[in-house]
Amino acid sequence: MNESGYNMGGGVKQSQAVTVADVSKRSGLSTATVSRVLNNSPLVREQTKAKVLEAMRELGYTANHSARALARKRTDTIGVIFPGIDAGFFSEVLIGVNQLASENDMHLAVAFARNKPEEAQMVSEYLYGGRVDALILMNLRIDDKFIREAAMAPTPMVLIDRPAKDARLVTVRMDNAAGAEEAMTHLLDLGHRRIAVIRGPQGTFDSDERWLGCLQAMKRSGVKPDPELIWEGTFHDHSGYEAMSSWLDAGKPLPEAIFALNDPMAIGVLEALTERGLRVPDDVALVGFDDIESARYLGLTTVSSPMRGLGRTACQAVVELLEGAPRRPKEHVLPTELIVRRSTMIAGSP
Amino acid sequence: MNESGYNMGGGVKQSQAVTVADVSKRSGLSTATVSRVLNNSPLVREQTKAKVLEAMRELGYTANHSARALARKRTDTIGVIFPGIDAGFFSEVLIGVNQLASENDMHLAVAFARNKPEEAQMVSEYLYGGRVDALILMNLRIDDKFIREAAMAPTPMVLIDRPAKDARLVTVRMDNAAGAEEAMTHLLDLGHRRIAVIRGPQGTFDSDERWLGCLQAMKRSGVKPDPELIWEGTFHDHSGYEAMSSWLDAGKPLPEAIFALNDPMAIGVLEALTERGLRVPDDVALVGFDDIESARYLGLTTVSSPMRGLGRTACQAVVELLEGAPRRPKEHVLPTELIVRRSTMIAGSP
């Protein structure tokens, strides 16, 4: 020990410096009263409260989180679990979650699951481990069965970007289909007919819904989807690059427009085109989805995804549940917005 | 209660479903033994261990985090505090931190502080509240005095992108000066002499260091900095746009090159130039700093900041401290890397 009273060696922790007992002794009040002050109970006289606070200040008291959590059965913490950390927009969603969490004096425990088994295990641990008061799950790939069971746990749970099937859960998602339909309609209104679509990975919720939106728009305009113009991608930029490159290498004719179901793939397409001296929108119109930062800089027409809104809405729902709102299934669907930029502006038209 | 045994009403929480006591009863072993199994103690016979595990499985036991933390005085959690959430690269740093944390079976508590007082309060709460075993602080604006005091706390702390002055702390940062010097030298080697520099906000650690690197490079090449060509920015893209626009609006001649001390400002400059039909690098060379995603797509020459590395290194240091490494001051300086792209490629040169 040194003069400051703290052990400065390695990672060794000694017992907590100051406890309610210390404050109790110092102030001459009981631990119960100290606790009451800590919890802003109205049953303490201003004068005693002042005494306690003074003692706390003098001793440099900070309440022990684990002890409080154990006794109160609440942690004032919301858990947020994301799928593999490179899953794109986690940071935007997290910003949204945090905004509402901090407004409600809630802390955040953030975890990233790398694979399906880990996801399920993490969810279990958080649900039943008393580490958090509630859980927000982003786009996880867990079985419906597991989700249904988890929905019965005492810890409330909100799902982002993943349907809940028949589990009695609050879910938050964006209107992928409407967004895609709007973008596709935009291209059709521009007079384009031979429109290629680059989809995301098979079975991805977002990709599937966006594709449905495309079909819907084509149907309404009486345009039949051409199987040749349905390209498969992975949501990564290089898959857009690959798709475009191999199409051109095969000597096939440019479509009139290309709709990549997310921005990175659209940007990959753009690179492949640029490399060959082809120009957007002069030679081909291009649309993406999500409105990532780069889309703005590149002048890419795209559909804006309400990522922060998803986070905020999910967290809002969690807070309400924690405040006692009845647990009934509810699906929040946030709107997207078409952002028209250079990549679909017709050059010479009057 | 319903048949699942859980209360499905509002946010009400009842006592934890299954406890060590339950497992103890079910398995016929004492709670001590159950605890030993939970902690992988070697002092339990394989056979009894199996019995306990079986009971746990049957009952669906999950250990209570707060209770463990209270008893063991460890949380297996690392706290990460960021300044205001829009502070750019938090997500990349967080990815790095998480990589190492999960490799070491550590959880993450993430918090964002909006202002200085909140920062200090958060740090105190995390340092002394027993909520986390260690703390990683990113680029916070707290007083040196506070930091020095905090460094004495039992909870170890690592600072990212902020010097520790005389506090006995581990700090992690990137070599801003060397990065800027390399970029500037690149421009000078290209033959440019009239080089404008857009700085970041006054007093920012990153901005100041990068500027020093610029000066260093100029000095070595015998180029005197021209006050007219030192522009002030805010690190936001619009400030780059503004600086460039007002320069051109004033009818002043283009410099030969522009070095924006971060990418967003460089991109702002690019937009202002493009709007006026000026071209990069034909009319003016352009360099940024950080290598954000958009830089690649826009062909912007820039200096790559090792954001994930900062996170990883900081977390690594934390883990070592928790494992008992002596607490001595150490400054990790991670290298940057110059990424040359189109924006500084000389067009017609052989």
Added chain:
DNA sequence: ATGAAAGCGCTAACAT
């Protein structure tokens, strides 16, 4: 190798 029991620091009846 296993058990009994005393805490960890705080909260929440219950009592006064």
Added chain:
DNA sequence: ATGTTAGCGCTTTCAT
């Protein structure tokens, strides 16, 4: 309005 005390669920001596 304040104090007493019994937990919260788990770990950890100390016995055996």
